[in-house]
Amino acid sequence: MIPPSIHNFLTTDLMPMLACVLAALCTGLLGNFLVLRRMSLMGDAISHAVLPGLVLAFILTGSRSTWPMLAGAGVSGLVTVALVSLVRRLGRLDTGTAMGVVFSILFALGVVMIERVARQVDLDAECVLYGAAETLFWLNAPDRWNQVLSADSLSGVPRQVTTLLVMAILAGAFVAVFFKELRLAAFDSALAASLGFRPGLVNAALMAMVAASTVAAFEAVGSILVIAMLVCPAATARLLTDRLRSQLLVSAIVAVASGILGYILGAFGPHWFGHDRSVSVTGMMTVVAGVLLFTAVIASPSHGIVARSLRRLAIAVTVAREDLLATLYRAEERRGAPGPADRALPGKTLGSLARRQAIKRGEVTPAPSAMPIPLALTDKGRDAARQIVRTHRLWEDYLVTNLGLRTDHVHDTAMRLEHLRDAAAARLAPHTAPTTDPHGSPIPPPSTQPSAQAIGHLIRTDRSRNLP
């Protein structure tokens, strides 16, 4: 036996939740390619522009039955896509403007048509926006667990849910079968064209799928959820991964999670706070999707604001530590006499972080405070500092000899470049092997031990993470 509370859930809540999750899943999957192709607002345009199609279908058939409505909406979805591309090319406008022009005029046309021709049509504006997910009941919800999949129970599943299930399977199959073509067309449509993949055709197919799933979804769950799910899960996934396959997977998970969480919060949440009416579940799913995206923006391990700030801080501390070592080395060279190349260390916080890091790595030890900087290099620190100063002076030599810069112009550039001591910098020493820099200071010999290339690695990681 199924307990009454669960039976109640099966009857009233399972189908709306399923409809929302399926709608979120199929639009979420397709949305990945819209986001990559910078056409995220296509869902917005299509869902506004289906209005005249709905009214036209009503006028032609005189009924509000499902299939004419779906056909009308589907046709106007495709017409929207075609018109946007036509206006963009004929009028030489940017995509955003073309979309705005087309969908707002089509929406106005729908509004006027309703008022003039089909005033009696019971097209509920709010239903178009919010959907009517709450009205999807499972009429023959089973009493026993072993009846869940029986024909009798399944016959009571609302048609909207079956439609969405078919649509979600279609969308999944479309993405799986044409993955290669979609990926190529999204990332490099010129290459796709030259390889004979017809990116225009791929794009048209994608737009047709978007229009179809928009139409299939908005009847049950409303246009607002469709617009959100076309972009939010994909954008969230984009901030969490760098590979298209994992992006698709993550976006599907995010879409399903926002569907389930949003439903629970919208349908049951208000009761926890003592309200007796639930709030719009589709609106709540959109909010959940937005919150998930915001979380990813802040906390994504690769692209999140926190992680990026930490990476930059690590770079800054390493640079400051190396500057500290080089300053101490130069001071040793001059046997304590103050020199022109000495720089004030960076701000207090960064400076103390750098000092602590240097002490922890065993590169410096505390020294009598009579010195300008109360630290002394250890042997290990002196080795490291020698390599930094060597790179600095090699860079100076390179800039003067090969780039023809004046000797008094190279120090600041070399200050920045000295931190990059990887393979490229190792080739700086030309065959002449200079022994002094342009200012006459000796260039220390190369280290015999391979040095850790922390900073170049850090910078490269950060750069590659932030490629568009």
Place this chain on the structure above:
Amino acid sequence: MTPALTITASLSSPPSTFSWAELFRALTFQAGHNTALVVAGTALLGIAGGLVGTLALLRKRSLMGDAISHATLPGIGLAFLIATALGFQGRSVPILMLGGGITAILGVLAIQFLLRFTRLREDAAIAVILSTFFGLGVVIMTVVQSSSSGQQGGLRAYIFGQASAMSASDVWLMASLAVGAALIVALLFKELTLTCFDDEFARAAGWPVGLLDLAIMSLVVIVTLAGIQAVGLVLVIAMLIVPAAAARFWSERVVIVTLLAAALGGLSGYLGAIASSMLDRLPTGGVIVLSAGAIFVLSLVLAPRRGVLATVARRLRLRLSVALDHRVVALTAPTTGPITGSTTGSTTRAHAPIPFIDLLLRLRGLALPSVGSPALTDSGRARAARVAGARQEWEDFLSHQAGIPRSHAAVSADLVEHVLRKDGARP
């Protein structure tokens, strides 16, 4: 379920039959106080929308208006809830507008935040903020509806607009907003257009580009708030985009485009409001946008230079001229000898025979009527010589200066021979 998209636009007792006298009175603001108010208000809205929309268009931020208008919804709902809880009249327009304005600005800032700190592109950022804010608004609206059963009717109007309900104070508000927007645009015109066209340069020249951007977006927020009352959340987007996009076709000068956009926006507001006052059951907002849409389509087709007809005509003229070039060269070829294996080898589409080409040759005075192939006149021969000469020149240039073999030069020579002037070929 509430009844269908009730965009009641029946203005002050709409006349059931059309009459020219009625139209004239409407056009001259004499068809009743209420109609005059609505016409004036929507025309002013159109003017403000055109002015501000041009800046948004040039900054390629047309769809920010989309996000902004959707982002007003949570603010409107929250303002209603808070005002009601504090014992004020929840439906007072200034309170709702203030709430909507606050969340709209928050939406703009959120979009800027996403653009600044993530790798999301503009379209994705706009779509994310639009849908999330609107979803939040929808949630708040369901709270509003469940908490106050009798009062929510006025809030519906914010999604679909209610021009007919415009009062004199609304028109004054609209007028001051339009004048204010015009003043700001006029005062900051140089800075704003500089930001639109070359923000890098503006930044390098020391202008606060971030602030100027924010100024443009605040203007969009103001126009949106003013327009929501009249034409609703969705159609106000059209007032910000369509007149500006239409004006863009007519000129390459930013001052003219801006003024024209204001004029076209005003015109569509004026015409739309009058049409909906003249004819029964025409929703004002929809008709205004359709008027703007008609103006857009006319501009798209008819505008000189950027219009579709002008472009088609230009291409046709070029194709004809190319065909004439080929024909005169073909007619002279047997007498002047082979032109380095080119005319025979070229297979471009332009070489497809064009019907009546010989007739055209005669009409242009390039050939005389004769039996068989036409005989070229002096000017026809001169034209053939010029084309062949230009071709020869180009092939010489490629083979001597660029080291490209003559056999490979034919492809580009096919294209260049029609536009290269003999005197301009050699430095």
